Amino acid sequence: MMGTEMGRKHSSKRDAILRVIQSTVSHPGAQWVYERLKPQIPDLSLGTVYRNINLFQEKGQVISVGVVNGEERFDGQVAPHPHFVCSCCGKIIDLPSPGDETLKERMAEPMENADFTIDYRKTVFYGLCGECEPKVRFRLKE
Amino acid sequence: MMGTEMGRKHSSKRDAILRVIQSTVSHPGAQWVYERLKPQIPDLSLGTVYRNINLFQEKGQVISVGVVNGEERFDGQVAPHPHFVCSCCGKIIDLPSPGDETLKERMAEPMENADFTIDYRKTVFYGLCGECEPKVRFRLKE
DNA sequence: TTTCCTGCAAACGATTTGCAGGAAA
């Protein structure tokens, strides 16, 4: 593993990768980041993108939104907030965090004697985005 | 794809696979289901498990909890409810659904002119389960 | 110099799929 507490050295590629993730709202996967940077950094490899994204996750600079269509998607905005995922095209949209003191309250009782501790939560809404909805006129259940 | 609206035929293996998923609270992955049934159904193949699980998902008989440690995990209890996932061992626990009319209310305004429609939501809490917590005394941030 | 970073390509592992034979309708 790429170390958890060992010293890090400066790397312009690492910087570039983080910058790309932080400066987009597309919630990219590794491949997207790679393709985005490849023109500017011709000797960049996909492995480096993966390695650095894992690093960012360990350091809390990037979070995983989840796996969409087999590909893990990331977010450079690490403040907790829910996401919307289009079931059709996989687009991911940030949603505003609904101040949820009440969620804690509502979960407090059922969680009271739970045999586990909670660190954080992920909420994802699924549906159709504005572009896909018109395309999918019928949503068959069977 | 294994058909969306074509006719289905009866299959005892399919029945067995669904029965296993429905009769456990372990939120199994395909491999687990396969290993569980293999002794009783020696000529079962992993591909069949995958194909049928996909079918169950299309029919709404099984839902995906998400990908944990690279493996997709399923739930035969399809009524909406949140889950807990142990960050250490990957164990998945069902959580009671907090009657959440209020969530709708709280999300209603920010969603008002959203350019998408929502079908359903998934909520997953992450933390350490009762077995792992004692093992992980220090949780390093860096 | 020592340690970390990276390209490269091979390895991995979960899931999918093409095909041919068998079962259900």
Added chain:
DNA sequence: TTTCCTGCAAATCGTTTGCAGGAAA
């Protein structure tokens, strides 16, 4: 018979990893 189901094995595909050379400290 026609259509669906399944075993098998090969193919996919996202992600990881071992290694050797290069860069940072």
